[in-house]
Amino acid sequence: MNNPETLAAGSAETRWLSAEEQQLWLELREFSNGLSRTIDRQLAQDACLSGVEYAVLAAVSEAPPEGVRSGDLAAILSWDRSRVSHLLRRMEAKDLIGRCAASSDGRAQEITLTDLGWETIRSAAPGHVTMVRETIFDPLTVAQQEQLLTAIRCIRLAATDRGLW
Template sequence: MSGPCEGDAEPCEPRWLSIEEQHLWLELREFASGLPRAIDRQLSQDSGVSGVEYAVLAAVSEAPPDGVRSGDLAALLEWEKSRVSHLLRRMECKGLVTRCAASDDGRGQDISLTGAGWDTVRAAAPGHVTLVREAIFDPLTPEELAQLRVSLQKIRTAAVEKGLW
């Protein structure tokens, strides 16, 4: 993604990473790929759902009793609507969610958990929170956690502002 230098039609020389930045980048890359794998493995073993299915179950479980619109669910999860739609179709086939025409205008869909969906999210939550606590919170001090939050927010904000995410 190297664009033209200011006032120049030639691409800029990449700003190569320093050795320290390379080490940090590799650590971050391994973390970013390892955590979702660990979450998927734990959830699959404990409750038979994937990390993305659990994310949907958790979000819908926190919605009002009449459910959540599928478009609102996509926005909440920050996923493409088509991704949510395909996942909801699979989860409906598994008996975890129900989809019905939205009560207010009939154009969208209201998503609710079935009894099996509620049972699944309730069974999955304890193991999931244990994994998250052991992987993220237990190794860090409260001060380190606060700094991690600030750092991640800064990175995310910059990425969004630059149109990277």
């Protein structure tokens, strides 16, 4: 990404990465991919769940007792509605969630956890939080955690402002 001579012409305005920026970018990319794989592996091993299934169960478990609308769930997770809808169908087939028409709007669906869904999230959460703590928080000082939070927020805000997130 930092060698314009090896890339196609017509990119004279491209702001190429410096060697240090490229190193940081590659480290960030590998971190992101590795963290996603680690989360999926831990949850599959401990709870027969994927990371996205856990994310849905966690979000719905924090919703009011009447549930959360599927569109609101998509917004909470920052996912496309179609992705959420497809995943909810699979999770309903596994009896982890229930869907019913919202009382105030028959077109909307309220998502709730089934008894099996509650049992699954309650049994999965301790192992998951242990993995998160050991992987993310234990290696960092409190000051480093604060710096990481600030950096991540800056990146997300810039991406959101540009319509990328």
